[in-house]
Amino acid sequence: MTSTIISAIHARQLLDSRGRPTLEAEVSLASGDSGRASVPSGASTGKAEAVELRDGGHAWGGLGVAQAVDNVRKLIAPSLIGMDASDQSKLDSMMREMDGTPNLGRLGGNAILAVSLAAVRASAAVGRQPLYRRFAELAGAEPAMPLPMVNILSGGLHAGRGMDVQDFLVMPVGAGSYGEALQWVCRVRDAAGRICAERGLPTLLADEGGLSPGFATSFEALDLMLRSFEAAGLRAGEDVAIAIDVASSSLVDEDGAYVFGREGRSYSSAGMIGLQKEWISRYPVISIEDGLGEDDWDNWPEMTRQLGRIQLVGDDLFATRPDRIRRGIESGAANAALIKVNQNGTVSGTLDAIRTAREAGYATVISARSGETEDDYLADLAVGTAGGQIKVGSVRTSERMAKYNQLLRIEEAGLPWAGTSAIGPFGR
Numbered sequence: 001m002t003s004t005i006i007s008a009i010h011a012r013q014l015l016d017s018r019g020r021p022t023l024e025a026e027v028s029l030a031s032g033d034s035g036r037a038s039v040p041s042g043a044s045t046g047k048a049e050a051v052e053l054r055d056g057g058h059a060w061g062g063l064g065v066a067q068a069v070d071n072v073r074k075l076i077a078p079s080l081i082g083m084d085a086s087d088q089s090k091l092d093s094m095m096r097e098m099d100g101t102p103n104l105g106r107l108g109g110n111a112i113l114a115v116s117l118a119a120v121r122a123s124a125a126v127g128r129q130p131l132y133r134r135f136a137e138l139a140g141a142e143p144a145m146p147l148p149m150v151n152i153l154s155g156g157l158h159a160g161r162g163m164d165v166q167d168f169l170v171m172p173v174g175a176g177s178y179g180e181a182l183q184w185v186c187r188v189r190d191a192a193g194r195i196c197a198e199r200g201l202p203t204l205l206a207d208e209g210g211l212s213p214g215f216a217t218s219f220e221a222l223d224l225m226l227r228s229f230e231a232a233g234l235r236a237g238e239d240v241a242i243a244i245d246v247a248s249s250s251l252v253d254e255d256g257a258y259v260f261g262r263e264g265r266s267y268s269s270a271g272m273i274g275l276q277k278e279w280i281s282r283y284p285v286i287s288i289e290d291g292l293g294e295d296d297w298d299n300w301p302e303m304t305r306q307l308g309r310i311q312l313v314g315d316d317l318f319a320t321r322p323d324r325i326r327r328g329i330e331s332g333a334a335n336a337a338l339i340k341v342n343q344n345g346t347v348s349g350t351l352d353a354i355r356t357a358r359e360a361g362y363a364t365v366i367s368a369r370s371g372e373t374e375d376d377y378l379a380d381l382a383v384g385t386a387g388g389q390i391k392v393g394s395v396r397t398s399e400r401m402a403k404y405n406q407l408l409r410i411e412e413a414g415l416p417w418a419g420t421s422a423i424g425p426f427g428r
């Protein structure tokens with residue numbers, strides 16, 4: 001029997017960084033090797049994402065994943081046992097077919113993804129390959145170290161709506177290596193914490209380990225970012241620049257207005273574009289994610305025309321779905337795609353989304369979720385797909401550090417550094 005034949009699949013419920021249930025799967029092979037992976041979970045989720053199957057009821061406040069675990073054990077495992085784990089696209093399409101719904105709502109995107117990822121690990125193990133090499137093989141890419149985009153200040157659904165905008169992030173664009181980039185980011189994060197403490201602002205951690213100073217306006221947050229760069233001894237716009245995730249789908253009311261509750265005002269789509277124009281003209285902002293909502297297809301092309309000299313990333317807009325990315329490319333919406341494996345539901349589908357974006361010249365940002373586990377596959381995925389950029393959250397909590405530290409280990413292999421070329425021609 002071929003050594004890569006699947007001999008067993010196991011699943012269990014364990015907990016993510018918010019203390020909520022999530023799913024882990026283990027795929028064992030005839031060779032005796034196995035692979036294990038657990039899946040993350042979002043808070044500011046898009047409507048077009050793969051379905052995260054939750055149990056409802058009383059246990060775990062309705063958030064249990066016992067049904068998804070059962071689906072792996074009783075439905076997915078019997079069908080996949082005997083199949084070749086090295087044929088990733090066959091495994092993934094088999095699970096999609098078994099599910100039979102467009103958003104994987106029957107078996108659960110969480111159940112399917114856990115198995116899909118565990119199969120990649122198992123195949124890497126049998127080939128004695130580092131995981132990033134296996135991802136590179138699947139993606140047909142040359143591995144490269146990604147440029148991190150790191151959360152410093154949090155708002156929105158990650159910080160009890162303490163600020164209207166969800167993330168203010170640092171991009172160490174002038175760094176010469178991943179190691180240097182990470183060091184600069186840590187200095188900025190330290191400086192931001194010190195400045196908050198000095199000003200009597202809260203220094204407790206938000207969901208992704210960022211600070212949530214609770215500013216009423218985005219400009220106060222941007223000022224704090226600049227102060228932190230300076231206090232860290234780094235040059236704004238040259239060494240480090242600012243990225244923003246507006247997560248604006250979570251601000252939209254029933255009439256399509258963007259409600260900034262802390263600021264006490266609403267913006268039309270044109271108003272949102274105007275606000276972002278002001279950010280870009282006054283601060284070294286080089287990337288804005290979800291500057292408009294996931295349903296605002298009519299206004300994304302206009303925003304892209306006006307602001308497309310910087311990176312405009314579609315997260316909820318694209319939901320890591322090749323069909324939605326294609327719609328964006330055809331209509332001129334955004335110039336980069338956020339890539340989250342659990343929005344898509346399978347590894348093959350995620351690679352397809354990356355390929356679709358790249359072929360059209362869209363940049364990609366490989367991203368974690370606000371609910372994560374200590375699993376570090378995301379680091380290998382970003383390197384293996386030469387994803388260019390990686391967004392994992394802040395440098396404070398171990399579920400995030402697991403990824404940053406895995407990248408430090410991988411860096412020892414001497415791979416090329418994506419640096420600013422990852423941001424694309426529209427860059428700075």
Ligand SMILES: O=C(O)[C@@H](CO)OP(=O)(O)O
Pocket residue numbers: 041042043044045208245247315338367368369370371
């Ligand atoms: O909006 C995002 O990009 C992500 C990660 O920061 O958040 P969530 O996982 O809550 O969707």
Ligand SMILES: [Mg+2]
Pocket residue numbers: 245247289290315316338
């Ligand atoms: Mg986002």
